[in-house]
Amino acid sequence: MYPSLTFDVARAAWIAATARELEGFAEANRAELDACDRACRFPRELYRELGARGYLAPMVPAEYGGLGGGVAEYAVISEEVGRHGLVSGQIASQGQRWLLDWGTPEQKDRWLAPLSSGEAVFSESISEKNAGSSFRNLTATAVRDGSDWVLTGSKTHVNLGPASDVTLFYAVAEEGLTSFLVDMTLPGISTQQTDPVGLRLIPTGDVVFDAVRVPASAILGVPGGGLETFLSTFNISRLGNASELIGLARRALELGLRYARTREVGDSMVTDFQGIQWMVSDAWQAVQAASLARDHAALWHHAGHDIAFETSVAKRLAIDAAEKASETSFSLTGGHGLYTDEPYHSILSDIKVLKVGGGSSEILRNYLARRILKDPGHEGLA
Structure with missing residues (x-):
């Protein structure tokens, strides 16, 4: 597992131990995880326990309660979360990354440790009903009022919005797109949980800001610097997204094969049929290709390079691999898998949500095409 992410013996040992611990944690709490998934309920206590073990903060320095690792540790944990159906710390990692890259010392002191331990929950209030991938269509506003700012707008598809303690609110100010770290207990904020088809352990919600007053110290970065803050984190968080998809693909194949190896059809097992064997081979190859692309992106980041292109490739391949593996699992299980x-069905639904979140398949293909067409010789793309 993860052969190209094992930079040294110590990291290899950590990866093996992490995989074992997260598998055991999932098995011990399977009933609660499944109940929360069916009810679309955030398992806060399990989330806190993962935080206490350091698994919500792989990239946060130890002084703030994190593991002190890098993108390799982040990728491994994200994949194991998908593989075992655990509650995801992806949103927490994005918030921590924002704080590490752009936060003031005061912002870091207030939020990094509780976000790392799971005592505080982070959300990102970005999307609007008519503004998904295009910031130019955002209608949320930020208006100066003396030394304060007044924030107004409605956000949707906010993972953990109703459960969060702090949100990163993107709004248009006179200077341009600006991001604000906002305490969710402030007057004027209301939330309503929605009912997503997948990723139901981190439910979505609508978040409304009605003239919410925040101090200037709430700004993340600088006024007008919102696009820069967004891209710096999402180019990394796309690795976590791809890794969860790879984990879901592995889970689908592992569970499907576990059943199919014992399922008799006449005088044969399901896995004796050549058509099934070809499907398994194709799915496994797709997962392997996505894993290698993800590992390459992680190593590229470790070497200090920009990874926008590499993470886009990794996520595109991870989407294809997850869909192929899920489809194969239904062929392996037949009627058994239809309940x-x-x-x-939960794996399939999670894949559908991850396919859209953090950069849809179509958006990524457009971006990759632009980069490739701009540089036909592929110089500097990988």
């Missing part, structure tokens, strides 16, 4: 008390 809600089995995990296959």
